[in-house]
Amino acid sequence: QVQLVQSEAEMKKPGASVRVSCQASGYTFTSYYLHWVRQAPGQGLEWMGRIDPRSGDTNYAQKFQGRVSMTRATSITAAYLDLRRLTSDDTALYYCVRAQLGGRTSPFELWGQGTLLTVSS
Amino acid sequence: QSALTQPASVSGSAGQSITISCTGSSSDIGSSNYVSWYQQHPGKAPKLLIFNVYTRPSGVSSRFSGSKSGRTASLTISELQAEDEADYYCNSYTTSSTFVFGSGTKVTVL
Numbered sequence: 194q195v196q197l198v199q200s201e202a203e204m205k206k207p208g209a210s211v212r213v214s215c216q217a218s219g220y221t222f223t224s225y226y227l228h229w230v231r232q233a234p235g236q237g238l239e240w241m242g243r244i245d246p247r248s249g250d251t252n253y254a255q256k257f258q259g260r261v262s263m264t265r266a267t268s269i270t271a272a273y274l275d276l277r278r279l280t281s282d283d284t285a286l287y288y289c290v291r292a293q294l295g296g297r298t299s300p301f302e303l304w305g306q307g308t309l310l311t312v313s314s
Numbered sequence: 315q316s317a318l319t320q321p322a323s324v325s326g327s328a329g330q331s332i333t334i335s336c337t338g339s340s341s342d343i344g345s346s347n348y349v350s351w352y353q354q355h356p357g358k359a360p361k362l363l364i365f366n367v368y369t370r371p372s373g374v375s376s377r378f379s380g381s382k383s384g385r386t387a388s389l390t391i392s393e394l395q396a397e398d399e400a401d402y403y404c405n406s407y408t409t410s411s412t413f414v415f416g417s418g419t420k421v422t423v424l
Contacts, residue, residue, distance in 0.1 A: 297411065
C-alpha cells in the first residue's frame, strides 16, 4: 500500500526546535521528490520546501531559509523536517507530500495524514 | 515569494458553472506551465485536481478544467454539485525552483 505515515502531534515552547518524521512505504522511495506543506488553523496551504530522496538535495521557501532542514534516511525510507526557533506562528498542521512523478516540477499527489504542531508557552 | 491571489469565496447554484481565478507574477504563473489545482474538504488532506495547467489526473471528474492566460490561471467547475463545496488552492512552480500556493477559495453551492 502506497502511503506516507507521519509522526504524532507535538507541543513545543517558543524558541524550541521540532522534528517531524514521514515514513514512506509501497513505492520506490528514491524515485519521487518529497515536499513539506503546512496549514495554520483556518488558513491556507504554505509550501515549505522539498527534498530529492535520491541525492538529498533540497530547495526551501525563502521564508524558512536558515530555520529549516529537510533530510532523509534512504535505508529506512523516511524523511524528516526540522524546524528551529519556533514561534506561535509555527502552530500548524504539517504535511509530508510525495510528488506525482519523478520530475522537479511534478505536482503534489500523495499526502501524509499531517502532524499537528502547537507552539505555546 | 508572496502567495498567489485567489478570490476568498465563490458561489454558485447546483448545475451552474463557476470559475476561480489565480493571479501571480512573471516569476511564477507568468513563466510556468506547471500550474496545479487542489481541492480540500474540511478536515481532509488536499486532493490534486489539475496539473500542468490543463491536465486532469485519472479519476478526476471532467467537470473540472484548467486554463491559463498570462499571469492568471483559472479553474472552472461545470455542472456544480453539492460535493464540490470545498476549499480550492492553486499552485505554481517558480523561476527560483520553488513552489507557491494561492491564498485559497471557498466554494459554496447554493
